[in-house]
Amino acid sequence: MLAVWCPDWPAVAAAAAANVPASAPVAVVSANRVVACSATARTAGVRRGGTRRESQARCPELHVARADPDRDARSFEPVAAAVDELIPGIEVLRPGLLLLSARGAARYFGSEESAAERLVDAVAAVGVECQVGIADEVSTAVIAARHGMIVPAGDGAGFLAPLPVAELSAEPSLAAPDRVDLVDLLVRLGLRSIGDFAALSPVDVASRFGTDAVAAHRSARGEPERPPSARVVPPDLDVEYHCDPPLDRVDAAAFAGRALAEKLHVALSAAAVACTRLLVQARTANGEHLSRTWRCAEPLTPEGTADRVRWQLDGWLTGRSGSKPTAGVVVLRLEPVEVVSAGALQLGLWGGVGDEDERARRALVRVQGLLGGEAVQVGVLSGGRGPAERVTVVPWGDEPVPDADPAAPWPGRLPSPSPTALTTTRPEITLVGAAGEPVGVTERGMFDRDPAVLTWGSSSWSLHGWAGPWCVDERWWDPGAASTARQVARAQMMLEDARAVLVLHDGGRWFVEGIYE
Incomplete structure (x- = not known):
């Protein structure tokens, strides 16, 4: 098999669509995370998986583009056409990577080396750089293309053995979505090279891991991962x-x-x-x-x-x-x-097959198109002291930027666990001691008497325990912020029916802020 790989294709396609020079640093982001970047961006410290802000801080001149599979596919068609014109019979794995049989190409051009050179020249003629890899099997050829290697026949396992085991998950079009988790587990087990993984017994791999691990193990051993389909294509399927x-x-x-x-x-x-x-x-x-x-x-x-x-x-x-x-x-x-x-083909959660997250995303986008962008909102973890303050609501599709940094210190913040549900109206309650006296909070942040009974509307519960109070004294240092400064206290109350509530003391009154279920 012969693989033609165009490095960093999403970044290349994004740069071409925006008329950005090929030498400029480019990053492609999805869900505020970098999914692809150019070599220039990597030199400046940009890495896949990093946040958009972190990447722009490392490389201020970074051109950032959103992930767009349609754009990637449109831009790759000239490359596929150039290769197909030179050597017919290509198979596209994804935009940026294609396969073809090396045997016919080697016979026509005289050798595998000559065929690889002609392919590189043909792709360069359309303004794109590529690397070619040749090996016995598909996955080995793809890995060889990433290294620009021609692997001799029968030496696939030897070529793969010294490489890091992470190479098995480097190409998502040849692996299951959870291949990254498998590689992480192998590394934690001490199997850091592909050769270490290949040395395991196929029986042990099949009994310990899943189907994708068996396919990865066959790939590591240089064996056919997916032999030619023995199933005859039924008639009348076209x-x-x-x-x-x-x-x-x-x-x-x-x-x-x-x-x-x-x-x-x-x-x-x-x-x-x-x-x-x-x-x-x-x-x-x-x-x-x-x-x-x-x-x-x-x-x-x-x-x-x-x-x-x-x-x-x-x-x-x-x-x-x-x-x-x-x-x-x-x-x-x-x-x-x-x-x-x-x-x-596994059935999906939404009544069909395929990527449930993608189908849900499309459904939500359609709702936004019908009812407006604010009709679908998602919560983002934010900074704050109370549970409601730690949620920033943004429209679906917008960048999930919190109002405050959740990693910053927040003195007086409610400790874990957080309530399961928050009340939107903050209903007022009564909290009294054993003798029926109202319970308050002293200037030292303590109950002035032990709480004994909580009354919410027409219902009352004896308390089997409590935690707190946790006091918050906000903006006490700013004389000009009298309208926003406040002194409140929170406490967790265990009711006699084993339920728990989060209560808030504000202005001498008690309110229910959350419920633990």
């Missing part, structure tokens, strides 16, 4: 969409692609199979034929299929491949090239 009028706009093509993806997965479900390699084909009104194969480590979901169809049509119709069709698309066809048992 689906077509005849476009009338012809499709020449990306939005209309994307709509047709989504409908076709749903139709394909209905047929796959009826045949009890799932697709792992998909061929997207299109025919124009002038008889031009376009095709591209997408390969996936995990079975495709309807959403994943629709995304790949949309990306591919976007690349074709906008002419980013360098050969824009001369007419609109009249026939769109999806063909499952490789299928596996439908048991490999």
